[in-house]
Amino acid sequence: MNSLIKIEGLSFTYPGAQKAALSRVDLAIGQGEFVGITGPAGAGKSTLLLCINGIIPHFQEGEVVGSVRFQGVDTFETSCRDLARSIGSVFEDPEAQIVAMTVEEELAFGLENLNIPPAEMEERIAWALKMTGIESLRYRSTAQLSGGQKQRVAIAAAIALRPRVLLLDEPTSELDPVGTDEVFKVLRHLNRDLGITVVVVEQKLDVLMEHVNRLVIMDQGRVWADLPPRQVLAQPELLDEIGLCVPPVGRLAHRLRQAGLLGGELPLTVEEAFRGLAGLVGG
Ligand SMILES: Nc1ncnc2c1ncn2[C@@H]1O[C@H](COP(=O)(O)OP(=O)(O)OP(=O)(O)O)[C@@H](O)[C@H]1O
Ligand SMILES: [Mg+2]
Structure with missing residues (x-):
């Protein structure tokens, strides 16, 4: 397989931590895949995404061993700014991600950083708001949004950049089942129709199984299983053993x-x- 993302022998330990957050992780993700990552709390799911988008090691200190390559290039040797041209990220905490005063400014912010011309900016903002079902929030103050609305704004801001890969860390944690389903339908459309590779960390296993092609189950910093959803269901003991519910x-x-x-x-x-x-x- 021609890997878009190739992780080899990756271990990471946060400063002062007794245990490694990631321990000898090997993972290859191809162009066009829709990968779900799940696992118990503290399994290393968020840390893994931070290694893919370069926040680790560029902004988060710690001890790193191994390598992460994106399109064949070592992400540890590439700036986060360059990586952000191709890798969109939606972080665990939308509060921390949203920087602008209004929703429209939030979407414009990333596009301005990429020097997108104004006419195209307008078109992309309108498209991203429509895709995420938040056209009515366009001129609203970001400070007044609910948690679920903020999650949608963070997703809209990320997809407006038309990344090749979209990394999302629990993007539906503040959404009800209907909102969760809507977000996953958007992700599926981005993946199937626009060819964007999607890697999503999610605890709602039923939702993940319905949408993703591949399920990576993490436990204690390791990849515990890496299978299509149906094969995971066929072996419920895989989930039972690490305390996850089928x-x-x-x-x-x-x-x-x-x-x-x-x-x-x-x-x-x-x-x-x-x-x-x-x-x-x-x-
Ligand atoms: N900034 C940090 N400093 C020190 N240790 C950290 C830090 N962030 C995470 N850890 C530790 O690293 C390990 C992996 O954490 P991580 O957040 O990647 O797990 P996770 O699978 O995303 O968990 P959750 O489901 O709770 O989001 C945990 O033991 C956690 O306590
Ligand atoms: Mg996490």
């Missing part, structure tokens, strides 16, 4: 299959499970 649909499907009642592929969504069960009862 989504109810997956658990039910697994039981039915063990009982010989469900053939074919394991369903990833309620809709797929319904079709499988309807077939079972002749519905």
